[in-house]
Amino acid sequence: MRDFLIILLLIFGTFLSMVSVLGILRLPDILMRLQAMSKASTLGITCTVAGMAVYFGSVEISIRALFVVTFLFLTSPILAHLIARSAYRSQVPLWKGTVCDELRDKIKEHPQS
Amino acid sequence: MFALNILLAIAWTALTNNLSWFNLLSGFALGYVILYFASEGGLTERPTYIIRVIKAFGFTLFFIKELIVSNFKLMAEVLTPTHYMKPGVVAIPLDAKTDFEITLLANLITLTPGTLSLEVSPDRKYLYIHAMYVDTEDLDGFRNKIKQDFEKRLLEVMRDEP
Numbered sequence: 223m224r225d226f227l228i229i230l231l232l233i234f235g236t237f238l239s240m241v242s243v244l245g246i247l248r249l250p251d252i253l254m255r256l257q258a259m260s261k262a263s264t265l266g267i268t269c270t271v272a273g274m275a276v277y278f279g280s281v282e283i284s285i286r287a288l289f290v291v292t293f294l295f296l297t298s299p300i301l302a303h304l305i306a307r308s309a310y311r312s313q314v315p316l317w318k319g320t321v322c323d324e325l326r327d328k329i330k331e332h333p334q335s
Numbered sequence: 336m337f338a339l340n341i342l343l344a345i346a347w348t349a350l351t352n353n354l355s356w357f358n359l360l361s362g363f364a365l366g367y368v369i370l371y372f373a374s375e376g377g378l379t380e381r382p383t384y385i386i387r388v389i390k391a392f393g394f395t396l397f398f399i400k401e402l403i404v405s406n407f408k409l410m411a412e413v414l415t416p417t418h419y420m421k422p423g424v425v426a427i428p429l430d431a432k433t434d435f436e437i438t439l440l441a442n443l444i445t446l447t448p449g450t451l452s453l454e455v456s457p458d459r460k461y462l463y464i465h466a467m468y469v470d471t472e473d474l475d476g477f478r479n480k481i482k483q484d485f486e487k488r489l490l491e492v493m494r495d496e497p
Contacts, residue, residue: 238406245413253465254422257451258409264446265406281355299445299452306453306465310424317422 228273235269238262251317252309260302267294340366340388391492398443405448412467423469424453426461427481436493437462443485450481 245258268291275287343366348359367388412420431437441452441462449467456463469477 238410241406241410241413245409248413250418251422253451253453254420254467257449257465257467258413260445260451261402261405261409265402284356295446296442299442302445303441303452306451310453317420 224276228277231269231273231276235266235271235273238266238269242266252314253306253316256302256306256309260298264294264298267291340370342366343369387492394488394492397488398446401447405446408448420467421469422465422467424463424465425469425474425477426456426463427478427486429455429460429462430482430486431490432459436490439493440486440489443489444481447485 239262242258242262245262246255249255249258271287271290275284278284340363344359344362347362347365351358351362412418429437429440431440437455437459441455444450444452444462444464451465452462453465454463455461464481466477
């Protein structure tokens with residue numbers, strides 16, 4: 223039962239990391255690629271680390287796993303946010319299917335802020 | 336109050352001499368019950384901490400659910416050959432005031448389905464997000480959904496008065 227849980231967590235985590243890589247390759251513009259990177263890899267690493275914590279099963283390892291996950295959840299969205307912001311500000315073209323953009327005019331008004 | 340509850344949980348773990356997650360959690364639950372009965376105002380008037388713990392717990396469950404849903408949506412988009420996305424950049428008016436609240440909200444939006452926080456306006460009145468599925472006919476509905484789903488719940492947990 224426990225082995226089964228470990229296998230499930232590890233496979234799901236690896237699969238999500240693979241989806242995140244495929245997303246970076248396949249999606250059409252940088253903002254959507256960042257979406258793939260920030261979401262899929264976060265849950266992917268969480269599942270892998272949870273699998274590790276179940277495998278070792280000790281409190282010491284579990285606390286470390288908890289720290290890894292906490293820092294991941296704090297830093298990964300910030301990383302995505304910073305890359306997205308600088309990409310948008312350096313006028314990386316958006317995908318042709320983009321339906322609306324409410325920020326472009328605002329940046330023209332205050333380019334430095 | 337939260338620190339007191341943690342302290343009670345640690346004391347319970349130390350006294351029962353059994354360091355495990357289950358024991359720590361039961362210590363926390365026991366400490367919570369003790370605080371529930373010992374808190375000022377008796378049984379009729381609860382201090383905010385007691386209510387906020389319940390709300391925070393519900394919020395965590397909600398967040399985990401959203402995270403898993405977002406991953407399955409993304410998986411469907413990446414693994415199927417056609418792109419069904421209608422991406423766009425939308426401004427969301429902010430009710431969150433402090434740096435900490437805005438940071439948490441932005442992180443939360445990035446981790447939930449189809450949205451990525453892009454920029455906060457200099458006067459902190461708007462958060463600009465990039466969304467994968469935007470319905471141009473109903474932008475206000477989209478804004479409201481984000482506000483109701485995430486911001487309202489987050490502020491309920493973060494602030495003393497609802």
